[in-house]
Amino acid sequence: MRILRAADYRVMPWKNGGGTTTEIAVSPDGAGLDDFDWRVSMARVEGSGPFSQFAGIDRTLAILEGDGIVLDIAGRPPTSVNRTTALFSFPADVPTAAKLVGGPITDLNVMTHRGRTTHSVERLAVSAPVEIRTEPGTTLILCLEGEVVIAAAEPVRLGPLDTLLVERDNASQPAQPSLLAQPAHDTTLFVIRIGGIRGND
Template identity: 55%
Template sequence: MKLLRASDHKRMPWKNGGGETVEIAVSPDGAGLADFDWRVSMATVATDGPFSVFPGIDRTLSILDGEGMTLFIEGRPPERLTQASAPLPFAADAPTSATLIDGTITDLNVMTRRGRFTHSVRRVSVDGNSEVAFEGGTTLVLCHRGNAEIEGTPFAAGDCLIVSNKEAVRRSISGTAQLFCIAIAAI
């Protein structure tokens, strides 16, 4: 397991220059926006507008804070995305724009290179002691709110734990937290 502290996340401008993103993790290490295999980041969105286009990339978007937004993804009906919504997967090379519902939001953005990697994103709420299932491959556990501990490794809001497994396993978890579990697998 590898712990990435919130204070160490990398801040950088959006690809389209319209805002700032906080890169939580990227593979391979040090990869840029044009050559990553997978990338997990957060962004603060303060105005309506277009999304950056990433050719050959699949993405999943989740709302972390704020009222949410309506996404206009080419070829699909408008999608209203809020904190209560399931994470929304879509092609990052489809022209996409967003209209904020009521003010600034923060989103979680997971991207993988199509044809090389796949990913899934799910919310997990923890209150006390339980177990969480980890798929084979790489799983990133982002603590959105609260504090948690997985097998002796504590982490707090904004921290991310990377777990690599050759096969699916269950691990003990404790605390009171809202987590996002991101499973990434090579094809």
């Protein structure tokens, strides 16, 4: 179990050089933009334009701040994504462009290498204690705003944009199957679960 503080996240250029992204976590540790198994990051998008392409990568996007964007993905009709719509998943290796709806946004990006890892992303609006399921692999709990305490052997307090990373090696590992999250007030949590493909985990 690791606590990842927002102040310690790595800021780096986009792959296409069009802006900067804040890397929350990556595997393997220290992996670059072309050799990761999975990556979780936030990006500030100041203007409309093309997305970076990542060969062999599946991607899920969520809006954290701002009015949202319209994604134009090759072979699909334009799709609107904002803070109230469902999270949006798409292949990161097809041409994709974004049009801002009402000004700059901040988005959350979860990316996994197709054939090596898989992922799911859940957005939870919480105002009372809630059980968060962990699974074999890696579970990340991102506190979007406010403060939440995660009950563990030693309680973990997460502030705005802090993340708790929990790793379980396999299904038989004796580990707590769920964690109790206790928000200080209304907040939004993102729960990201990353698993390995059978034979590669």
